[in-house]
Amino acid sequence: MNYTRSSALFVKAEQVIPGGVNSPVRAFKAVGGIPVFVKEAKGAYLYDEDGNRLIDYINSWGPMILGHAYKPVVDAVIDKAKKGTSFGMPTEIETHIAELAVTMVPNIDKIRFVNSGTEACMSAVRLARGFTGKDKIIKFAGCYHGHSDSFLIQAGSGAVTFGAPNSPGVTQGTAKDTLLARYNDIENVKQLIDANPNEIACIILEPVAGNMGCIPPKENFLKDLRHLCDAHNILLIFDEVMTGFRLAKGGAQERFNINADIVCFGKVIGGGLPVGAFAARNEIMEHLAPLGPVYQAGTLSGNPLAMAAGLAMLREIHNDKELFNRLEEKTAYLHKGIAEVLQANNVVHTINRVGSMISVHFDKDPVVDFDSAAKGNNETFKKFFHGLLNEGVYIAPSAFETWFITDALSYEDLDETIAAVGVVAKTL
Numbered sequence: 001m002n003y004t005r006s007s008a009l010f011v012k013a014e015q016v017i018p019g020g021v022n023s024p025v026r027a028f029k030a031v032g033g034i035p036v037f038v039k040e041a042k043g044a045y046l047y048d049e050d051g052n053r054l055i056d057y058i059n060s061w062g063p064m065i066l067g068h069a070y071k072p073v074v075d076a077v078i079d080k081a082k083k084g085t086s087f088g089m090p091t092e093i094e095t096h097i098a099e100l101a102v103t104m105v106p107n108i109d110k111i112r113f114v115n116s117g118t119e120a121c122m123s124a125v126r127l128a129r130g131f132t133g134k135d136k137i138i139k140f141a142g143c144y145h146g147h148s149d150s151f152l153i154q155a156g157s158g159a160v161t162f163g164a165p166n167s168p169g170v171t172q173g174t175a176k177d178t179l180l181a182r183y184n185d186i187e188n189v190k191q192l193i194d195a196n197p198n199e200i201a202c203i204i205l206e207p208v209a210g211n212m213g214c215i216p217p218k219e220n221f222l223k224d225l226r227h228l229c230d231a232h233n234i235l236l237i238f239d240e241v242m243t244g245f246r247l248a249k250g251g252a253q254e255r256f257n258i259n260a261d262i263v264c265f266g267k268v269i270g271g272g273l274p275v276g277a278f279a280a281r282n283e284i285m286e287h288l289a290p291l292g293p294v295y296q297a298g299t300l301s302g303n304p305l306a307m308a309a310g311l312a313m314l315r316e317i318h319n320d321k322e323l324f325n326r327l328e329e330k331t332a333y334l335h336k337g338i339a340e341v342l343q344a345n346n347v348v349h350t351i352n353r354v355g356s357m358i359s360v361h362f363d364k365d366p367v368v369d370f371d372s373a374a375k376g377n378n379e380t381f382k383k384f385f386h387g388l389l390n391e392g393v394y395i396a397p398s399a400f401e402t403w404f405i406t407d408a409l410s411y412e413d414l415d416e417t418i419a420a421v422g423v424v425a426k427t428l
């Protein structure tokens, strides 16, 4: 593989963009080397500026569940763009996507659209505080809820990849209201609740963690959190920015049959355009401006292009009865294939998978929380990453990320990927 043009473009970008990237996870700092510059993408493939074809397992970090440049989504955006790109006034399409989302997702009456997952989670916590009249929140080490101040406390994803899970710039005043728990450890959550009686507004979590690799919730973890929240007048917030419209039509709530009080969305709901959303029952959403006193706003919120992309995407997902089965089967096939070749080459590993989220960890022990994820051998991961890139397979340049499987992947693509892992495994 030749990356001459990517290298040249990166040098130029570094002159005018910090680190040459507009989001840190795109940099290759944790694995070394030069980020690949994309020229275009179609279906399961990226085509970079040097003319390389890569099988894509990042998929824009989740949104492209049906593949890149998916025709119904692209057509909807082109059609809308011709009619004006932003009005700052209500449009009918906002109601259409809201109606569809409320139909697909359990236990929500109303949904408010914003521009990113960060905004969705930030607003959801403000709403929970406004609704309960309490200040503190519980979050889990290794979970990532975007880059707003309250969440950059032992945050996962790029924050941990680059060694700043507690970012400078977050004030002590803000940090003291975020209590930190261990993922999958219900006793730890109980201790925090007991130590802060009547002070906790909400517990926010990724119902399947995807920002420290993929970590499934242990049996009963979500159910026990639900019971604790009910017993202590705490709102349960599911951050479904990754899992929403990916693990099932109704996301993790449907898949695990647990109701959250507020649900956050991003990624898939925008079809690849900048969209986030948060949703809840009427009783909670009535506290939001202009109905209630909790303020939240946005010049570009509900933007017509973003709503057109999101609506086209949700319609496809809603109408395709077999989509989630296909995704599950493809991901299970990949899981089995990778496990076999790593085992055959005596590479110590653990693979986690839920639905179409999967991650490979270079450690023999189960990966169930942040500490066990951080134990993975990063030197092996670096070789694995670069080895796969050299074979034309693009995974996230960090061990603290999940792979996202797209329906555009064929079984030939999966076989090619497994063969590439086989080649790389010999070098680990």
Ligand SMILES: Cc1ncc(COP(=O)(O)O)c(C=O)c1O
Residues within 6 Å of the ligand: 115, 116, 117, 118, 119, 121, 144, 145, 146, 147, 206, 210, 211, 239, 240, 241, 242, 266, 267, 276
């Ligand atoms: C679970 C989760 N929540 C929130 C976010 C923040 O979303 P965004 O990057 O759109 O701000 C992300 C990813 O970025 C995420 O994975």
Ligand SMILES: NCC(=O)CCC(=O)O
Residues within 6 Å of the ligand: 023, 024, 025, 026, 061, 144, 157, 158, 210, 211, 401, 402
């Ligand atoms: N796990 C990483 C993400 O989901 C977000 C990507 C970004 O921050 O650019």
